[in-house]
Amino acid sequence: MADMRDRFPGLANGWARFDGPAGTQVVDTSIDATADWQRSGNNANSHGPFLAAAACDELVERTRATMGELLGADPNGLMFGPSTTANVFSITRAIGRDLGPGDEVVCTKLDHDSNIAPWLHVAADTGATVHLADFDPESGRLPVDAVTSLLGDRTCWVAVTGASNAIGTMPDIGAITDAAHQVGAKVMVDGVHLTPHAPVDVSAIGCDVYSTSSYKWYGPHAAITWVEPGLLAALVPYKVRPADDKGPDRLQLGTPSFEALAGIDAAARFLLEEGMESLASYERSVFDRLLSGLLGMAQVTVLGPHDLADRAPTLAFRVVGQSPHETASTLARAKVAVWDGDYYAVELMASYGHDDGAVRAGIARYITDDDVDRLLDAVDAL
Numbered sequence: 413m414a415d416m417r418d419r420f421p422g423l424a425n426g427w428a429r430f431d432g433p434a435g436t437q438v439v440d441t442s443i444d445a446t447a448d449w450q451r452s453g454n455n456a457n458s459h460g461p462f463l464a465a466a467a468c469d470e471l472v473e474r475t476r477a478t479m480g481e482l483l484g485a486d487p488n489g490l491m492f493g494p495s496t497t498a499n500v501f502s503i504t505r506a507i508g509r510d511l512g513p514g515d516e517v518v519c520t521k522l523d524h525d526s527n528i529a530p531w532l533h534v535a536a537d538t539g540a541t542v543h544l545a546d547f548d549p550e551s552g553r554l555p556v557d558a559v560t561s562l563l564g565d566r567t568c569w570v571a572v573t574g575a576s577n578a579i580g581t582m583p584d585i586g587a588i589t590d591a592a593h594q595v596g597a598k599v600m601v602d603g604v605h606l607t608p609h610a611p612v613d614v615s616a617i618g619c620d621v622y623s624t625s626s627y628k629w630y631g632p633h634a635a636i637t638w639v640e641p642g643l644l645a646a647l648v649p650y651k652v653r654p655a656d657d658k659g660p661d662r663l664q665l666g667t668p669s670f671e672a673l674a675g676i677d678a679a680a681r682f683l684l685e686e687g688m689e690s691l692a693s694y695e696r697s698v699f700d701r702l703l704s705g706l707l708g709m710a711q712v713t714v715l716g717p718h719d720l721a722d723r724a725p726t727l728a729f730r731v732v733g734q735s736p737h738e739t740a741s742t743l744a745r746a747k748v749a750v751w752d753g754d755y756y757a758v759e760l761m762a763s764y765g766h767d768d769g770a771v772r773a774g775i776a777r778y779i780t781d782d783d784v785d786r787l788l789d790a791v792d793a794l
């Protein structure tokens with residue numbers, strides 16, 4: 413484990429970093445790849461007649477191939493962008509061209525707002541209707557039928573998260589996708605919080621769009637979105653006229669961040685080399701210590717699932733008699749980094765009725781049992 417922590421230079425200042433769900437520390441190979449690219453002289457642009465331009469094309473292809481391997485997805489559907497939010501807005505805007513009054517979209521209250529608000533905007537522009545599926549705040553689970561009961565013959569899209577960035581819940585996105593397809597609807601999965609914590613096989617899930625952000629898995633601030641190639645060809649994107657109109661480039665707005673692509677490729681390689689199964693199993697054991705420690709404290713309420721099944725190693729909690737902001741600030745004095753608030757999971761936090769949100773702690777591959785004990789001791793001392 414000492415070796416593993418050494419691979420994350422950002423940990424050198426001694427903080428216990430439970431803020432991974434908001435963005436992880438960056439792995440050494442990803443940092444190096446980004447810097448190496450910028451030093452290489454290859455920084456140019458795609459489709460040019462000289463060597464550096466060819467190197468840009470090669471980088472795009474290589475990163476698509478690596479991401480295809482990581483996600484079990486056809487590389488021909490992989491687009492790059494600055495963030496999942498930006499990618500989802502770009503795609504939903506194109507989807508909206510085909511929607512009109514009477515058309516329906518199903519979103520969920522478990523989701524980050526980046527998989528809800530873009531649909532609300534599309535609905536406002538087109539006259540379509542958005543239905544919001546409720547999760548069960550008590551168990552923290554989103555039963556499949558909470559979504560399927562909202563499906564009908566006018567449902568065009570279902571937008572659902574692969575894992576809650578607030579309470580960790582992983583809904584059964586395969587079953588939801590199957591049911592949506594049966595009524596002729598397409599499915600957009602927000603894989604931002606799922607990708608760092610579980611093996612993902614987009615082709616097995618069967619969804620039509622899947623998005624992930626590399627800064628949540630030890631890479632740079634950027635996002636990768638897979639769009640089923642048939643859908644990709646059918647969409648009519650908002651784009652500038654000279655830009656490529658073939659493949660995933662159609663949906664990319666402007667020149668991609670090549671340095672970020674180099675970092676994405678290296679971070680995805682890190683996940684592949686570690687192996688997602690082994691990474692998830694390491695995280696589960698550290699998370700078990702955190703969850704059971706907090707559940708054992710009378711002054712603490714843990715939101716969401718109280719077990720380890722079908723969840724990411726992320727939880728939200730409140731300390732009786734304290735605002736989450738006070739708790740997070742006290743933990744910061746012990747060099748424990750946690751977020752408080754709603755982390756943009758606004759519908760979820762509203763379902764719990766907590767205006768000031770909750771404290772969120774997430775496990776990443778570099779978190780140790782000692783980090784967990786530091787957090788637990790600091791909470792226990794409150």
Ligand SMILES: Cc1ncc(COP(=O)(O)O)c(C=O)c1O
Nearest residue numbers: 495496497524526577604605625
């Ligand atoms: C589950 C989830 N979805 C979407 C996003 C938005 O990602 P981005 O910052 O890349 O737009 C986040 C960011 O926190 C997230 O946690």
